[in-house]
Amino acid sequence: MSRRRVLVTGATGYIGGRLVPRLLEAGYDVRVLVRSPQRLTDVPWAADVEIAQGDLTDLESVRQACEGVDVLYYLVHSMTSGGDFERMEQLAARNVARAAKEAGVSRIVYLGGLHPDAPKLSPHLRSRAEVGRILLDSGVPTVALQAGVVIGSGSTSFEMIRHLTDVLPYMPAPKWVRNRIQPIAVRDVLYYLLGAAELPPEVNRTFDIGGPDVLRYGQMMNGYALEAGLHQRPIAALPVLTPWLASQWVNLVTPIPRSLAVPIIASLQYDCVMHEHDIDDYIPQPDGGLTPYRRAVRLALGKMSDGQVETSWQNASIVGAPADPLPSDPDWSGHLVYTDIKERHTKAKPADLWRVIESIGGENGWYSFPLAWAVRGWMDKLVGGVGLRRGRVHPDKLHTGDALDFWRVEKIERGHLLRLRAEMRVPGGAWLEMRAEADADGGSIYRQRAVFFPRGLGGRLYWWSILPFHGVIFSGMANRITATAEALSARDSSRTASADSAHPL
Template sequence: MRCLVTGATGYLGGRLAPRLLAQGHTVRCLVRAAGRLRDVPWAARAEVVEGDLRRPETLPAAFADVEVAYYLVHSLGQADFEAADREAAGNFATAARAAGVRRIVYLGGPEPAADDHPSPHLRSRAEVGRILLASGVPTVVLRAAVIIGSGSASFEMLRHLTERLPVMVTPRWVRNRIQPIAVRDVLRYLIGCATLPPEVSRAFDVGGPDVLTFGDTMQRYAAVAGLRRRLILPVRPLTPSLSSHWVGVVTPVPNRIARPLVESLVHEAVAHEHDIARHVPDPPGGLTGFDEAVRLALTRVRDAEVETRWSTASGPDAPAEPLPSDPAWSGGSTYTDRRERRVDAPPEALWRVIEGIGGEHGWYSFPLAWSVRGALDRLVGGVGLRRGRRHPERLYVGEALDFWRVEEIVPGSLLRLRAEMRLPGRAWLELRADQTDDGVSRYVQRAVFLPRGLAGHAYWAAVAPFHALVFGGMARNIARAAEQAARAAGPTPGHPTTPRGAAG
């Protein structure tokens, strides 16, 4: 089946396209700038066409020979997003009808009650659905509320509010009911609706198995994330407009996006029917519950592989994790300290120093600081530095190394350690030995910290001023030790015989 995906550089389109490809469909992506998909691994298997839904002359080539067209774009964040979405949906509908497209699939928002005055965001989503249903092309409109997955704007607001604020003064709408749905269930519906018979042309409510208040979602997020129960104090004067500014301050979600989303929360968003199950049956184990959806979203980094996990995202859980095309504010907070040094020694000499780290060799910087950190860890019930290492020269995946655990080794190249000291978050230390073009080495050191709650952010802020001393000294001294070892061993074939000295 030939599918056109609009919004392939966005949250859902970027997750839908590779799953369509995996099922053997031909995928064409309509984007305004093809370069935004350049580094996305699945894009090489898709056809990428540049065009703009607000420029109808660019659309015929994109719609040519297409059987199913997905409308997954919106203009949220623009000054007049309602007018922009109205124009884009009209052009999309006209182009689909002219090209003989057999099916349109659109993901919209929940339908407010008839006596409500819908927010501009929900009003626009509903208007787009009506335009597509009136196109003359069989259309499915999926109406979803909060989508749970790393990168979803609604989920990112929930994540950051809950993690950063143990006490919250909130608007009264925090008691309104919503029916969240896991992103993998949304994708399952999007794919399943592509093959519906032409007589099915209507809107469907879609939601997960749990109906919760927004306050409930924050408490249950906190429980899954291992945070203490949050104190939530609803107050009357906090209007949606004031709330959106508050969300913009506390979370990295831009105010121009937060405001229309917050304004939408004054409406309850609960599915009124589950007719979609007659056409796309529920999976054998049922739809994904809220707690499981959050758990999947929080496995966004398996574990320290912050920059690489998305590249193998093909399993059923992967849609909840971030992609490189997601906005910069998605995926939760990750703090990184990166150091890089040129080392006048062959990579094998540098690797020997890396693999010998810890235990009697120490950590190559400010021994007192490491000793104090180990003592403090023991004081609060942690493992401290007493575990040492089992072998003075060799390390193995899974073994203890002082207050770290060896998580990954690529012999001669990579050592990744996972912290087991008591921390308000999760931490890793990654040490690499890379060979340069001129025959010497490059040492790359990366410390990664994923904070848990406000205490995690405060912890990183407190220790960050000492990183130049601890991590900077560590990188400098490891490089120096490798160079000294190389000089002591004598010239190496293909390696310069005149030392440069410490780099940096």
Template sequence: MTRVVVTGATGYIGGRLVPQLLDAGYEVTCLVRSAWKLTDVPWRDRVRVVTADLSTGDGVRAAMEGAEIAYYLVHSMSAGGRFEDTERRQAEIFAAAAAEAGVRRLVYLGGLHPAEGRLSSHLASRAAVGRILLDSPVPAIVFQAGIVIGSGSASFEMIRHLTEVLPYMPAPRWVRNRVQPIAVRDVLRYLVQAAGLPDVLNRTFDIGGPDVLRYGQMMNGYAVEAGLHQRPIAALPVLTPWLASQWVNLVTPVPRALAVPIIASLQNDCVAHEHDIDRYIPPPEGGLLPYRVAVRLALRRERAGEVETSWQNATVAGAPSDPLPSDPEWAGQVVFTDERERHSAASPAAVWRVIESIGGESGWHSAPLAWAARGWIDRLSGGVGMTRGRRHPSRLNTGDVVDVWRVESITRGRSLRLRAEMRMPGRGWLELSVRPDGGGSLYRQRAVFFPKGLAGRLYWAMLLPFHGIIFSGMVASILREAERDPHRD
């Protein structure tokens, strides 16, 4: 079995490449600086993890021992300062260690850039790293990719958050520059198959998807796939890259240290100048994914209404476009939650009886006027309101209606998940669960809201002051009723 080393396995591309390599039959060693970041990934027990430091070289040579292929997928943009010097030094250490260990192939993922003209520091650094690897004794494949589209990609997350938050987008004039985005699954396909290319190959390959778009077109393509109105974009000549990065940092969760180099790179057209890779790795049947299809895949979990509980429950890796536990906190769909838990002297069975009888004639255990008002607002806006009640007073099944909610899932005696069917700018769920805790039980309650655009964020912010009254009141009332249950176990 061919052994490969992957640096940057805790990063966006590396974390998605590892399971693809495993599925392709490779033995994988992950060279990481912080091994704990891989604790919860689904493939942790299938790889060898080696702690090493590319800044000093400590442990790098040992991690390469016995490997035939080495992937270089690290960058230092978020470190700030002179990240170009850091990236150059780390690439030299990596290449030297690979040569000493007898590695026969290096693979690197850089970025598309113009053949001539002044590059941003971000693109110039990526190009310099590629040259270092190509000039090393070990043959290298250097992919130069367009903006990678998938949940967790910094460039994609910037598009996501800007489009969802801003109904109108002031932007630098170079927002009209052309880019060639590529789906993350196509990038991973190239990276995996690069391991099997002839050893004599030592060159760059441009890779990009089938669409060449302006950045503004990408934002509006995202808006269409996310069910939002298209965003008017005003190109302002006075908005410098630095000012634009401050703006991005203000209205999105993408860190400024990442936003600055990404925005600066948009000053250049980033399109493929050649398609030589097709001679060695032909496109898949049906071709590379178009931009909007890639966005659709990145949003599929949100569109399907999936609500994750914890990554510890994950057993297999998802699609490349799906989020991973190693992704940064700012990546992915914005999700607002209100979580509460409390111990009760009542048995789990007694608490469950109250949970399963919620709604209808039993009510919602707090602020009845607030619930009634919300129902009337829903009716006035064309929704179903609170008039539907429930079919059975004490028993629920998947699919049952409970006032403005519907039972999405139920594990009898343990947990109930309700999906909101009221009219609101987003999607919401209410989860109620109970488990044994000492001589009593632990009750947990979680409200989850996926906002849609700026209206969804404002909606949550407007209701936030009332959550302390409504949701804390629910907890207290549900447990109080369970503790005085005459059938208390």
């Protein structure tokens, strides 16, 4: 029996990028229709799919993409308000409906949005509902799943909750913070999308989908705060804050573009909860049930068993959890991260540079502004931290897990990489990374990176308060480490030359 072929539109988007690898795992042959194949360059599954280039507003390219397809996923929605986006979305939906019917596609699966039975919807909710109607009237059996706020790192709705809660200890907000919302974890959205592909052909209808919790928007923000280790935020509902003013406010205090904030906020003017639970009669709930909101937040934050936040900067691999970041996610999504990066080219041999890196801390010091390091250690002790008194376990060698003053060795690749995790008291997570790399001239390159994930407004203020000192401390550190490594190399070369002259051939 031949494998079923699936066409995914919107594969470079938030949901589509997470659905494709799960379709592959389920045994489907996957084709993706994208306008710019270059956007798939870094995704881990690009080599496992057939890539068709085209645009949904171009009927001929949609026809070609639909050839030989059994199931079509429609995961495209404009999040901008410029131009006549409603007309363009309807044109795209009509092209897909026509091409799918002509090609004999047996199932369309569409992901729309929960919306109330209101006479006047926001333009984006209205457009999503109209796209669903066009697909349902296509003559191809269609399932239109209608979801509310999707919880997962990279989801625009979740990122707005994350950034607003992180940055504001007090939240003046529009009155819609009192509206009821039924959020759903991204893993549950993907579960329903996969299940919808296998529904019998007589099913042609909409289904509401949502998680087990119905919350007010303010409760969602404070639920996030608790999971992120922040204090709950006092929230004042202001009746005068219009959707337009609210979007300006979101644009000001978060990295989310106003063009995205506008449609989200406009959609929050209504209660968005499930009106029916008929999906349970067709697709049984996943093992263990649907994901509660607080657990969905924990997954989106990448919480590990020890409560630490698992960060995505540490490696470029995609671990495959649906709440994890993907290369195709927008650059403003995910945890806010501050970095201080220094790079130095040195005549020192890589082995000598590594000797200096591995011997850092303890009695050997930190190669820059000793008084500043001592003061930071005293400050840490005053607030109950570990300070600088722990020193080193071994004068020259480090191992994963070793304590190193107020750091902990998180990862070591001997001869190449040392990564330290801060254990001093700071309002966030901090790492210091040092690398030794060979260059083409026989010397080496020293790369140094300080990384800080702020927790709440206090974390942001902390980073900016110490930023003036970074130019002195981290620059001096990079300069002294490379200078010390050069002195080691010069001394070794001198010894070698002396030995050669004392023992001529």
